[in-house]
Amino acid sequence: MTSDPSYREKGRAVFLAAIMIVSVFAMSAAFAGTAVADDPEEETLEQAYDDPGPVWVDGDVETAYLGQEIEIEGDSLEGESSVILYEGPASLDDPDRVASIQIYHDEDRHWGEFETADLEPDEAYHFAAGSSEFDGEEFWTDEEDLDVEFDVNTVTQDEAVDLEFDSERDLQHLNVTSDDFDGDELDDIFSYTDGWQNDYTDDVLTLENVPADIDIEVEFDDVDPDEYEFEFETTDSFAWDNASIEVVDDDASVDFADDIGGERGDVVDIPIELEHVQTGAVQIGDYDDDNFQAAAQFDVDDYSADEITLQFDTYAPNEGEDSWSVHPDDEDEYDVEILEAETSINFDEGEALGVHDYEIIAGTSYDDEGEHAAVEDDSETDTNFFSVFEPEPVSDVDFEIAPAGTDLGDYEEYDEAHTTSSSDVAFHDELVVTLEDFGMSGAVDAMSDDDVGAMLEDAGMNLTLEEQDPGPNVDAIVWSTASDDEDADYEIDVTAVYTDLEDYDGDLVATIDYADAEAFDEGGYDLTLEVTEDSMFADDEDEEMEIESSFEVLEPELDLHPDNDEVPNSDDAEVTGTTTVAPGSEISTSASSAGNFTDGADAVVDADGTFTAVYDFSEYEAGVDFELEAEHDDRSEFEDYADDLEDDMDAVLVDAEDPLINLDATAPGEVEPGEDAALDVTVSNDGGASDDVDVVVTIDGEELENETVTLDAGDEWSESFEFDTAEEADIDWEVTAGEEADSDTVTVVAQEEPDDEDADDEDAVDDGAGDDDEEPADDDETPGFGVAVAVVALLAAAMLALRRQE
Incomplete structure (x- = not known):
């Protein structure tokens, strides 16, 4: 689209419009102070179009678009020989005179005409007309906007495209010209509806009574490949625009841009390349062969799009057209829309699409006339496979904490929040749990109210929390996300932080609303994701699994x-x-x-x-x-x-100029026999002057260090001292640094071995995946993660073995 020319340049448009119409109104006003015109009764007023400009009857004045020929008419003009046109509103003192409009009379009609070509845009004008109703009437001028463009930038031979018109006027007439086509050829190219007509001369096609916001079909039958430009001008104003399109001899096609597939339960991307098309269709599967068939027709509003991505939800393939969607990026950028879609299944409602390689077909036309929607046979342009893979179970469970009251309502808030990887949370701080490699983007996308518990229950899974140390003589309290979990004492809410597929990458991030859960208190808790045979991760009871982790709720201090x-x-x-x-x-x-x-x-x-x-x-x-x-x-x-x-x-x-000596001494409170343990000592000078500090370290009555160290301002001295933990004992230690001192005791004690009855109880709850000879994970080194990682690894190995046996 080019920029608008100046008003003087657009005089050419007015002239062209005048000579191309079969006959036109005579020009009646010349703006040289007065406008004197020939008697219009001597002119032929017949024309090839209706209403070249507004007719204002007895003061019924509206907006005038620059370039229009305006006619004033009415019985009140019967006694007037002329009407004066002034610049500015009627209330203006001493306005500038613009023109004198001659009034014509016959037995039934009294009228005058004037041109707006030399009027200023966005200005008020008024009439002085004696006793006429036009006296003091005002109108405003405006520049008409006209936008014309093809809805694509290329079209194949023998194809038709839409030409889009957009104007602020309800109805108008347009002259169409092109250096490459004469009037007769233009008449063949442009298609018409019953609502408006056309006429043409040797070089100009006039589209008459064109409504605003209309799409006109332009056909390029027998047009040679090349780039063509068309110019459009209103017949009565200065408005104009041009539009170009390239005609090519290539075939239109819809092709798959890449291999297509995803895990069962995922929303799978279908990347598509477009060649000279904006409307196409995609079909997945064959009902007779696969007991499943889905098809969709799409439309792309932006002709600059050469690749888009559709999506199909394998978690809910029985939801009709709702199984299909457009990737959010393309939906926003290219205005891609699913026009029609249908899914047919021959399996239970609510069941995810099975693991299989389904044929996927692309084409330019959609067929919904048959028993199952499909790509029209004659329009097929590409084929590939839509692969649904066996889903992998959750690989790990991670915890994060955030300050109490942190907003974690969507991905952006979560991404910007101050979160820290930790399985220790102060009561009322935010506790975030991430189920890594959870997948099932279809289930996540369909989640209602971000309720993870309801989603897990629908998917055959459950999340439970159990206190680690309930105390003597009582059972551990259990919380569950499932409302009907008979083994749980209370429910607990787990809320997804974000579910938009634009942000979801397979890791399910959620907050555990533990602070609002009944009977929750400080202490350690085991978190277990239970995967039952009702889930897509287990075919039967033997493949059920539990993925475990733990966290601790601390007292806020x-x-x-x-x-x-x-x-x-x-x-x-x-x-x-x-x-x-x-x-x-x-x-x-x-x-x-x-x-x-x-x-x-x-x-x-x-x-x-x-x-x-x-x-x-x-x-x-x-x-x-x-x-x-x-x-x-x-x-x-x-x-x-x-x-x-x-x-x-x-x-x-x-005094900041004096030394300021501080002591930091740390050692474990309890260790097992033979376990490494050390006393770490740091002496720092946080003052502003150097100092000599006497450092004495005593362990179990033996003086291991006694020296004087010189610490300049800002310096520190550090040393580590090993404990002898070979036997059970209480080992006292003491450290002095100048006037600072610290002391404590390290207890070396063996953990109690479980008796036979306890061992039997342990075996009863063991899922068989553990190794009796394997050392337990050190909770101090990997709190909450050692058991989870081991269980997940063993479960993965077991599932792999089962799949190989199948």
Whole structure:
């Protein structure tokens, strides 16, 4: 489409329109101060089209499009010899005179005519007409917009395409010209409907009474391959546009762009290449051979699209046309639409499409006349296989935590949220579980209200939580996502974070609403995904499986570090603390000294559970006492734990130029005989001056370290000391660093062996996949994951063996 020409250039359009019509109105106004025209009774007013411009009767004035010839008419003009046209509204003082319009009279009619070619756009004009009803009447000028384009940029020989017209006027006449076709040829190319007509001369085709927003069919029978341009001009205004199309001698086709397939239960992509078509059809399967057949007809609104992707839901192939969809990217970018679709099955409603290689056919036409919808035989252009594979079970279960109150309602919020991989969650923080390689995108896409439990139940699966340590004399409490689980004590809600296939990559991400579940408390929990024989992952009871993992719910706590009792009076003094709440949580701290200062600083919890707030105490002298306070910004989210998420302590400013020695000594509280254990000691100088520090380390009464270390400002000294854990014992240790000291005890004790009855109970719940000689996973090293990984690996091996036997 080209840009509009100037009004003077468009004078050519007005002239062309005038000479190409069989006869036209005589020009009656010349805008040179007055308009004097020949008597129109001497002119032939017959014309090849109706209404070349508006006729305003007795002041019935509307908008005038630039270039139009306007006629005013009415009995009120009977006594007028002329009407003056002024620029501006009628209320304007001393307006500029534009033209004098001569009024003609006969026995039945009184009228005048004027041209709008030289009027300004988007301006008001008014008439001065004596006693006529036109006196003081106003109208506005406007530039007419006309858009004309073919709905494709190429067309094959002997094919037809739609030419789209868009105009703000309800009805108008258009002159069509082309350097490549004369009027007679244009008349053959353009098709017509009963609502409007056409006429043509040697070089111009006039389309008469063309409605706005209409599509006209243009046929290119016997037209040679080439690129052709057409120009369209309204017959009464300056509006115009042009449109081009290329005629090619290639065949139209719909082809498959790649191999097609996916796991059973998935929504499978069907990539399609388009060659000179915007409407096509796809068929999957043959009802007689496969007990299944599905077909769809699609339309592409954007002719620039040369590849699109349709989708078919193998999880719900019995949903009629709902099984078909358009990939969201193509739906938005190219305005692709499923026009018609049908699915026929010869198996139970609600059952997923079976594992098989189904023939898939592409073509240019859709046939819905037969018993089952199909691609029309004569229009087939490509064939391939639509492969449905055996689904793989969940490969692993991962946990993430996020600060309490974090919005996790869709993929974007989840992607931007501060989440941390962890199986330890402070009560009321968000707990996110990911079932890796869950697949079944069809089930996920169809999920109602993001309810994972209902979706799992429909798919023959269930998610349960069981407390690890219920205490003596009571059974462990069990929570389930299934409402009818007779083995569960309570229900628990699990909500999908996002289900849009545009974002879903096979890993099901959901939040466990444990904080709202009845009877839930702090402690460790086993999470089990139960896959029953009713699922597509198991053909019978022998193939049922359980995928396990675990997590721990902690008490929300916040503590200021004891080392904050002395804070340097520097401009970057650090106040630190520890907490069990999720990394990313916001902490507020304050420091106040009566008569000296009140200050505050914010902090964010780091991945290791610590937080650091920075103060500027540089203007205060050493020796000033003050109180430190810290609290979780969202304590209200933690209900009964709110008081545990605040702390305060007394502190004093010390000279930042003096040394500030801090000691950090850590060791395990309990280990098994022969297990490696060590005492890690770190002495740091957080002050502003060097210092000599006496470091003494004593383990089980034996002095292992006694030396003086020199620490410059900002330096630290670290060392690790091994414990002798060969025998059961209580091993005391003590560390001093200058005036700082710390001590504790490491207990070496063997774990109790289960008696025969306990062993029998263990064997009873063992699914047979374990190895009696295999060492148990070390919970300290891989909390919540060692068992899950082992079980998944063994189950996968078992399933592989079964499939090979089949």
